[in-house]
Amino acid sequence: MKICSQCGSENDDSLNFCTGCGVALEVSKSEPEFQPQNQQQPEYQQQQQTQYQQPGYQPLLAPPPGSKGKATAALVLGIIGVVTWYISIFNIVSLIISIVGIVLAVKARNEIQVGYEGRGLATAGLVLSIIGTVLSGIGVLAITMCISCLACGAPYY
Amino acid sequence: MYPTFKLLGNSIGSYVILSILGVLISGLVIYLLNRKREINKDQLLHLSLVAIAGLLIGGHLLYGITQLPYIIDVFINKSDRLSTIKDVVFLFAQGFGGMVFYGGLFGGIVAGYLYCRKLHLNTAHYTNALAPAIPLFHAFGRIGCFLTGCCYGIESKYGFTYIHALYEEANHIQRFPVQLLESLLEFVLFIILSLLLIKFGNRFSLIRIYLLSYSGIRFLDEFLRGDQIRGIWGPFSTSQWISLLIILVIVIEYGYKKYF
Numbered sequence: 001m002k003i004c005s006q007c008g009s010e011n012d013d014s015l016n017f018c019t020g021c022g023v024a025l026e027v028s029k030s031e032p033e034f035q036p037q038n039q040q041q042p043e044y045q046q047q048q049q050t051q052y053q054q055p056g057y058q059p060l061l062a063p064p065p066g067s068k069g070k071a072t073a074a075l076v077l078g079i080i081g082v083v084t085w086y087i088s089i090f091n092i093v094s095l096i097i098s099i100v101g102i103v104l105a106v107k108a109r110n111e112i113q114v115g116y117e118g119r120g121l122a123t124a125g126l127v128l129s130i131i132g133t134v135l136s137g138i139g140v141l142a143i144t145m146c147i148s149c150l151a152c153g154a155p156y157y
Numbered sequence: 158m159y160p161t162f163k164l165l166g167n168s169i170g171s172y173v174i175l176s177i178l179g180v181l182i183s184g185l186v187i188y189l190l191n192r193k194r195e196i197n198k199d200q201l202l203h204l205s206l207v208a209i210a211g212l213l214i215g216g217h218l219l220y221g222i223t224q225l226p227y228i229i230d231v232f233i234n235k236s237d238r239l240s241t242i243k244d245v246v247f248l249f250a251q252g253f254g255g256m257v258f259y260g261g262l263f264g265g266i267v268a269g270y271l272y273c274r275k276l277h278l279n280t281a282h283y284t285n286a287l288a289p290a291i292p293l294f295h296a297f298g299r300i301g302c303f304l305t306g307c308c309y310g311i312e313s314k315y316g317f318t319y320i321h322a323l324y325e326e327a328n329h330i331q332r333f334p335v336q337l338l339e340s341l342l343e344f345v346l347f348i349i350l351s352l353l354l355i356k357f358g359n360r361f362s363l364i365r366i367y368l369l370s371y372s373g374i375r376f377l378d379e380f381l382r383g384d385q386i387r388g389i390w391g392p393f394s395t396s397q398w399i400s401l402l403i404i405l406v407i408v409i410e411y412g413y414k415k416y417f
Contacts, residue, residue: 012197012200013197014196014197014200014278014279015276015277015278016277016278016279017277099210102206102210106203106206106207109199109203110203110276130206134177137173138169138173141169141170141173142169142170
């Protein structure tokens with residue numbers, strides 16, 4: 001995480017400009033990796049977040065307001081997509097629901113960083129929404145619209 | 158060839174199955190190519206999703222535009238046949254059901270570019286990370302085209318004969334498998350781009366190398382195509398004009414940057 005020298009907000013290492021105030025991050029300093037178990041390993045340093053950490057005995061930090069709601073919504077929409085993809089006609093709705101789930105999950109994952117509360121929820125929402133989209137897409141093509149009917153020359157206007 | 162596979166009692170187009178296979182393998186390859194590089198893997202994933210969404214929208218939209226005369230004709234002259242909702246849905250399925258690759262390519266690039274800009278990501282860095290996946294995914298798509306029979310080659314004594322092609326006029330004539338040729342060339346292009354990425358990192362703009370190469374490939378192999386349903390403008394087909402346009406734009410941009 002980089003800390004903005006202007007407004008102090010945390011920004012991911014891959015970003016070039018502060019998402020809080022817009023100033024360039026090049027002159028800012030980097031912060032050591034967020035560590036819930038800071039009592040046991042004082043020299044534990046990491047420049048880039050590459051893996052999830054065990055919550056350990058410390059409570060997780062709170063994410064920005066509204067993000068957990070997005071993550072939960074993404075999970076719910078993903079579940080709906082995975083459960084209803086094969087229902088003829090309804091799976092068009094199911095497809096739209098799953099795509100909205102992907103959008104919400106991506107937004108939630110951008111806001112909630114690793115080690116913050118709700119991150120796993122957002123990731124699960126993303127995975128299920130992706131699976132729901134693919135399945136609903138197949139369902140719409142094969143079951144609702146019956147593409148093979150098109151292939152065998154059904155009503156060409 | 159094999160336009161559909163049977164799954165759970167329903168027929169699924171081979172195109173869909175090969176596209177999914179292509180996405181999975183491309184995803185794996187992108188992960189393997191980038192796992193040692195300085196790049197945010199989460200954003201790479203999000204960017205891929207956004208680019209795929211853009212690809213689907215752009216591809217179907219461009220196909221719909223080429224089919225617009227047909228759709229308008231049905232609405233104006235034959236609207237008596239549109240009696241139920243199902244008929245209208247069916248008409249749109251026919252009108253927007255296919256994909257034009259160039260529409261998908263530009264849809265994906267534009268969507269990805271907008272996402273990078275919105276999150277202040279380094280566009281060139283991320284585009285290079287994803288560029289090798291484009292020809293790889295397209296190679297799978299072309300195999301799907303070949304199996305479905307939706308784009309086929311010209312009559313030739315070296316090749317295959319369709320029996321269940323998507324378009325009746327393709328059947329019972331021995332045709333050159335031009336999509337397999339394009340698939341092979343795209344695979345070679347993928348290997349080249351991957352090697353450039355690993356050895357040289359961000360020194361080259363891999364997306365421009367891809368666009369230049371693919372436009373050349375597409376311009377030449379379009380002469381071997383037997384399907385002219387996507388429209389002909391003058392001596393060349395739509396895709397050939399687009400290929401020439403892309404080559405022109407890239408060359409002009411390169412000249413502009415070098416000499417100004």
